[in-house]
Amino acid sequence: MSPPRYRRHAEVLWRRVPGGAVVLPPTQDAPIHLNGPAVLVWELFDSGATVGAVRDAVAALCDADPDEISEDVAGMVAYLAGAGTLEVAR
Amino acid sequence: MTLAEALPTVGHAPLTAAVAAFGLTGSLCELPDVPLAPRAWDELLGTVRHERIPGLLAAAVAAGALPVEPEQGAAAGEAAVLSAGSCLLVERRLLAVHERFDQAGIPTRVLKGAAFAHTLYPDPAQRAFGDVDLLVPGDHYDDATAVLTAMGAHRRYPEHRPGFDRRFGKGAAFILPDGYEVDLHRTFVSGPLGLRVDTDGLFRTATPFELGGRTLLGLGLEEQLIHACYHAALGSARPRLTALRDIAQLAPHPRLDVHRVRRLAAAWHGEAVVALGVDLAWRTFRLADRTALSVWAPHYEPTPAERRVLSVYVGTSRSYAGQALAGVAALPRPADKLAYARAIALPAGPDRSHLAAMRHHWARGVRAITDALRP
Numbered sequence: 001m002s003p004p005r006y007r008r009h010a011e012v013l014w015r016r017v018p019g020g021a022v023v024l025p026p027t028q029d030a031p032i033h034l035n036g037p038a039v040l041v042w043e044l045f046d047s048g049a050t051v052g053a054v055r056d057a058v059a060a061l062c063d064a065d066p067d068e069i070s071e072d073v074a075g076m077v078a079y080l081a082g083a084g085t086l087e088v089a090r
Numbered sequence: 091m092t093l094a095e096a097l098p099t100v101g102h103a104p105l106t107a108a109v110a111a112f113g114l115t116g117s118l119c120e121l122p123d124v125p126l127a128p129r130a131w132d133e134l135l136g137t138v139r140h141e142r143i144p145g146l147l148a149a150a151v152a153a154g155a156l157p158v159e160p161e162q163g164a165a166a167g168e169a170a171v172l173s174a175g176s177c178l179l180v181e182r183r184l185l186a187v188h189e190r191f192d193q194a195g196i197p198t199r200v201l202k203g204a205a206f207a208h209t210l211y212p213d214p215a216q217r218a219f220g221d222v223d224l225l226v227p228g229d230h231y232d233d234a235t236a237v238l239t240a241m242g243a244h245r246r247y248p249e250h251r252p253g254f255d256r257r258f259g260k261g262a263a264f265i266l267p268d269g270y271e272v273d274l275h276r277t278f279v280s281g282p283l284g285l286r287v288d289t290d291g292l293f294r295t296a297t298p299f300e301l302g303g304r305t306l307l308g309l310g311l312e313e314q315l316i317h318a319c320y321h322a323a324l325g326s327a328r329p330r331l332t333a334l335r336d337i338a339q340l341a342p343h344p345r346l347d348v349h350r351v352r353r354l355a356a357a358w359h360g361e362a363v364v365a366l367g368v369d370l371a372w373r374t375f376r377l378a379d380r381t382a383l384s385v386w387a388p389h390y391e392p393t394p395a396e397r398r399v400l401s402v403y404v405g406t407s408r409s410y411a412g413q414a415l416a417g418v419a420a421l422p423r424p425a426d427k428l429a430y431a432r433a434i435a436l437p438a439g440p441d442r443s444h445l446a447a448m449r450h451h452w453a454r455g456v457r458a459i460t461d462a463l464r465p
Contacts, residue, residue: 010303015174018152024178031175
């Protein structure tokens, strides 16, 4: 079974701001300010990706070892999905 | 006599205008090349928030076009985050109202803020806004009002008389239960210039954009420019920088049909307004780039009749009462003139507080009518 692909939730409203993004998921009453690695992860889910693909892309962009950042990326994806900013791509 | 001589307007500080011009091709506005002193920075930040241009300030800072101290950069970033969040919350209300209108079969065009942010600017964060602006056709106006009322919204001001908004009004402001404002428009402005706009024609063209997974419609490109000019030139005593920036984004647009702009503006008796709006934008942002409209605008000579109509919107005799009363002359049918005059002179409903203001301006208004009727 292939790992799930996530993408940005179609109903999320958002804006880029210097160094980050402000997102308003459909399930939240207040906007969320993403910065640092979180916004990088958010950007990488533009058109749908697996957590592993995003981890590898973040590792390449940050010149980091994928295994070392795996837990952090998974945590960010869990946070973003839990906040309603990501949905499973069909 | 040119527009600038006939209709002097209050300008903006060069530094604020330079921030609002950031990214505009051909602007000769200059940002300082060293960080501002603390007091000057605080003043700038306050004005930037008031003018709703934190997105442009943050972009200028991020691009290195405006050098800042570290704490100033942080403050600019924070202002941009707050501005962005505020716009997203307005967009959520826009989508909610739009969905209810859609379900009720009410056609809409999104005006100004959200539509311009998503169709004209390289980054929507550069165009902030504070409320929902929706245009609906006059024959759907009462239905739209009923939908908003069903959503728990209340009118900010009472209608002059039942049916006035649908037939003659610019529109009305509604306050949603959570405090957000929805400006429900029928036309661009109150008074004679609003009454002469072909409001049915505004729904024959559209500029679509995506928002929150839905497709919304803004006005057609030429109508957008004309509306931006009406809003900038007539909307407030001092034109808002966002409104002027909208004109500067629209006028050089490669798909803009300048002949259609001129034709529509002439049909709506609004050529002087378009010329004034374009000229204000070019002067405010010191735009060196020449477009067909920017070459035409400063040389446009308003007729005496145009100057009389504009005088109720611009300058020291600007007043809502004057605009309302001058509207009588813009209505072609005697029955409409009578109904309109009756509504503004004898408003119905429990709150007649605006009647006192109307009477206060009555003498000035009568003069406005007399002037408007003069050949």
